[in-house]
Amino acid sequence: MDPSFQTDHGNTEPAEPEDEYSGSQPPQFSEVRLRLVPLPDDGRLNVVGESHYQEALAVVAGGRTCGATFDEHIPVVAVLVPEPENPWDENAVRVDVLMGNRSLKVGYLSAGWAEDYQPELLELRAEGALGTCPARVTGGGDKYYGIYLHVARPEELRSGGDPIVAETTATGVLLRNDWSCTVTKEEEHQDVLRAFAPKGKQEYREVVASLGFCTIRGGKYAGGRAIEVRLGGKRVGQLTHAMTTRYGEIVARFAEKNLAVTCEAYTTRTAKGVEVELRMPRDPKRF
Known part of the structure; x- marks a missing residue:
């Protein structure tokens, strides 16, 4: 996959308001209780709200500083969690990073993309599963940590499931x-x-x-x-x-x-x- 290809458009409005928090939150872990299903990964999508989750991203990165190139970004597995109960945006999609049998909250999809992705992810959750995709962490040092996803467009999620892998975790497939x-x-x-x-x-x-x-x-x-x-x-x-x-x-x-x-x-x-x-x-x- 060409790492320069991006599905993200200009909308970077977070699914939760910027004024909800005053700075970075403590890391928030969740137990992974559903099956994890790899989503098609032929695209690149930005995550928003990372400034609220700098402590969590530092944990994910192990405190390392990432370089400027694709190969120097830290590869991780992201979990896309639909949040229709979110009081700030009923279309919200939370982005976690898989860490063993738990996941760590690191941001959200932008409001524009969340509205498109959430219905597909809710269908998946109704089947007892959450979608995962490759992701890469950027920044560190004197820069904010960030993260972006490798995931296909919403309309391609259900039609292009992984033909090889049924489930994935941070340690195996x-x-x-x-x-x-x-x-x-x-x-x-x-x-x-x-x-x-x-x-x-x-x-x-x-x-x-x-x-x-x-x-x-x-x-x-x-x-x-x-x-x-x-x-x-x-x-x-x-x-x-x-x-x-x-x-x-x-x-x-x-x-x-x-x-x-x-x-x-x-x-x-x-x-x-x-x-x-x-x-x-x-x-x-x-x-």
């Missing part, structure tokens, strides 16, 4: 569960898999798998890498060369950002022992 993907080498890890086997009369057991990389030890592709599958932090198998080719770039991209990559999965009992099947996104090369 959960991939979409469009179709099944077989795991190999489970027979070597039955001691681990037994702890995740279906219980009682269950035909299958739902689990969450984490994905990384391992070295292929034998066969045609020996010495190459495969996507390793773990349950509870312990290895239970790996993907085939074909599936590693399909999903390797996705896993690597998030791993390079120090994000844990997870996916839904389920275990079953078979004549060969306990086996695990992953739920993964559609083939990224066939979108």
Whole structure:
């Protein structure tokens, strides 16, 4: 995405009046209780009212001073929270920054944009979710901290959901569960898999798998890498060369950002022992 592209127009009127506060407020954290859904990020949108949240932005930035270029701005994940109950503007959209299992209030969308974005975000909240998007922090030092968002226009939010990621947090991503993907080498890890086997009369057991990389030890592709599958932090198998080719770039991209990559999965009992099947996104090369 071209960082110079902006969806923001000239309206910078804050959703809450400038005279509501006399200076920066103490940091205001909120518990994240809803699912987090990544929004399409092909645009740039300014945030307003940051002068009221300088202490919070300093926490987000870790007290660092940002440079003047895009690459020197601090990348974060923003949460867009619709606030129809806001006494100052019933169309308000609050901007938080995700920090672990909590979010920290850092500003608002301008009144003009909030009116357009809020209906889409309210629909999302009715489904038990909040929208997130990449964002970058600017300033620090002898300048005010600021923040801007990478998010698509309101009319594009519902039609262009992320085809790869179902949920995101500050530390990891959960991939979409469009179709099944077989795991190999489970027979070597039955001691681990037994702890995740279906219980009682269950035909299958739902689990969450984490994905990384391992070295292929034998066969045609020996010495190459495969996507390793773990349950509870312990290895239970790996993907085939074909599936590693399909999903390797996705896993690597998030791993390079120090994000844990997870996916839904389920275990079953078979004549060969306990086996695990992953739920993964559609083939990224066939979108």
